[in-house]
Amino acid sequence: MRIALTGSSGKLGTVVARELRSAGHEVIGLDIRGERGSGFVQVDLVDYGQVIDALAGVNDKHDGIDALVHLGAIPAPGISSDVATFHNNMISTFNVFWAAVRLGIDRIVYASSETVLGLPFDIDPPYIPVDEAYTPRPESVYSLVKVLEERLATELVRWHPELSITALRFSNVMVPEDYAQFPFDADARARKWNLWGYIDARDGAQAVQRALKNAPAGFDTFIIAAADTVMTRPNAELVAEVYPExxxxxxxxxxETLLSIDKARRLLGYDPQHSWRDGR
Structure with missing residues (x-):
């Protein structure tokens, strides 16, 4: 497929672009900054005109898109002001989704976030492991936008039944260079904020590929995490210490991960292959 990838220069986007190309797809990278060539198009996602023009075709780079992967965003709370985060992320996602619908691009996979589950879990999760079954519980403006994006997708597929939108609730993205700091055993509370979870960017890319291939029409959400935690200490010990109630x-x-990936395994065929325990 010819795939438009927003956020192609980001931590996850760089790996997703590489893995999609390795799988034989043509990738058109859309981002505010990046290296010239290799299908990259500079786009400010807050500008709808730029978004729809880039997706429709850019000179000799492409003449239409088969699928869209939307990763472009301010990637976490606390990086920018709350207002800047809301304006950038909400408008960008609306522009990207709306342009795709107008152009007849009917397969969209995008980055939602583990934060919709209630992170940083200063208020206890409803149960452990957490999954997609309970109502989203945003605790930051960044997370609030992710919840609103999911609602936007829900209504768009209601209006357009042929449309497929998949929200991947990515855990904390890591690359092999990050693993030098693992594990975090010294303090159980240091990583309690996401139940000691993470996702290797290569497995994040695998989840994107599985969703592009296997997600049916309609909208659905999936937690995407590694198969294990960032700790060597057993989960029973961690939960008893930090979340006894x-x-x-x-x-x-x-x-094993306490961010349940059972649904992604079952419906998408997601099968994480990478762990910090491998040391690479």
Missing amino acids: VETRADLSGT
């Missing part, structure tokens, strides 16, 4: 719904004897 929370209901548990699985065997916590090991170090």
Whole structure:
């Protein structure tokens, strides 16, 4: 497929672009900054005119898009002011989705966030492991935008039943260079904010590919995390120390992720292959 990828110069986007190209897809990178060539187009996603023009075709780079992967955003709370985060991320996503619909691009995969689950879990999660079954619980403006984006997608697919939009609720993205700081065993509370979760960017790219291939028409959400935690300490010990009052719904004897990826495994065929424990 010819795939438009927003946020192509970001931490996750760089890896997604590489992996999609390795799988034989043509990738048109759309971002506010990046290297010339290799299908890159400089676009300010807050400007709808630039977005729809870039997706429709740019000179000799392409003459139409088969699918859209939307990763472009201020990537976390606390980087910019709340107002700047809302204006940038909400308007960018509306522009990208709306332009895709207007151009007949009917397959969209985009980055939602683990933050919709209630991160940083200063208020206890409803149960452990967490999954997609409970109502989103945003605790920051960044997360609020992610919830609103999911609602936007819900209504767009209601209006356009042929449209497929998949929200991937990515955990904290890591690349191999980050693993020198692992594990975080010294203080169970240092990484409690996301139940000690993470995602290797290469597995994040795999989730994108599986969603592009396997997601049906309609809208759905999936938690995307590594198969394990950032700790060597067993989950039972961590939960007993940090979340003693929370209901548990699985065997916590090991170090398996507490951000449930069962739904992504079952419906998308997601199968994470990378772990910090491998050392690379």
